[in-house]
Amino acid sequence: MLDETATHIALHSDRAFRYCSTSADRGADTPDLEPPVVLQDDAHDTDERNPNALEATLHASTPLTSNRIIAVAAGKGGVGKTWFSISLSHALALQHRNVLLFDADLRLANVDVQLGLNPAHDIADVLTGQHTLKDVALAYGDDLFDVVAGRSGIGWLAKLPAKELNALGRTLADTAQRYDHMILDTGAGVGRIVRKMTGNAGVVLLLINADPTSIVDTYVSLKVALAGRPASDVRIVVNAADSLRDGIKTYEALRRACEGFLGKSPPLAGVIRYDPCVPEAIRQQASLLDVYPASMAATDVQVIARRLVETV
Ligand SMILES: Nc1ncnc2c1ncn2[C@@H]1O[C@H](COP(=O)(O)OP(=O)(O)OP(=O)(O)O)[C@@H](O)[C@H]1O
Ligand SMILES: [Mg+2]
Secondary structure (H helix, E strand, O other): OHHHHHHHHHHHHHHHHHHHOOOOOOOOOOOOOOOOOOOOOHHHOOOOOOOOOOHHHHHOOOOOOEEEEEEEEEOOOOOOHHHHHHHHHHHHHHOOOOEEEEEEOOOOOOHHHHHOOOOOOOHHHHHOOOOOHHHHOEEEOOOOEEEEOOOOOOHHHHOOOHHHHHHHHHHHHHHHOOOOEEEEEEOOOOOHHHHHHHHOEEEEEEEEOOOHHHHHHHHHHHHHHHHHOOOOEEEEEEEEEOOHHHHHHHHHHHHHHHHHHHOOOOOEEEEEEOOOHHHHHHHOOOOHHHHOOOOHHHHHHHHHHHHHHHHO
């Protein structure tokens, strides 16, 4: 299976290359099979429509990229980003860290749904200027950690222009100063908004599972991330593994592909086992660490959180 995956990546590496290349590096006769991805640190990009868009950023003193900000991302959807972001926030809070969980999935936000929260206000109210980020943060549990909810299905939110995205990045960087960790639950893939959100993060945790598609999509995401920000601190979390040993095998498949095609590979942040308690906790709209604190997945997330605290 692992060799098949490596072969699959090899077969797709040319496609991946084209996907990741700017038009400048593409051969003139190379057809545009995929939309070009602009390889630059989006946290510092410019808005061509409005040259003053970054004014606030340029005058601000807080760095836009902070190690306090940890983005949870994945090459494909449904790998467990939202569940993991919640559980990681909870695990860090149990280690007496002051945590803000921010729903950065601007298309299909569902942190509030998974936690059974009913936010009166959310990120949309911040972006329309009606409330500040601080105002819309809700406390989860007995003041365990703070949550800023997103909002699903709003066209303008999913298409937020560069100016507003830059301003949001600025707000996140400033807000992160008040917390030990800000966890960003991002949307799937390597689209513009995800790249912007991960551009603020000092650490990016890329979730992967054993599906060959997940491994290939993660490889493509890494190629984009490493090309845009070569010094990015990207770490891999293998989720829903049949066992810890299987999880390491999945990581090894990705590592070999990255070493072979990119010349470097991100370290492993940890492995989380497949655990039926996870969908059960989601059905109960509660954090896994509240309802099944001794479950396999809860234990694995706590190991990852402990390592993160030591290494961020
Ligand atoms: N370790 C695990 N064991 C069992 N099931 C899991 C595990 N991790 C995630 N799942 C299941 O995967 C599904 C998707 O989880 P989640 O919604 O967190 O993914 P996502 O990556 O945020 O999805 P999207 O891309 O749609 O935002 C959930 O139904 C959850 O129960
Ligand atoms: Mg999600």
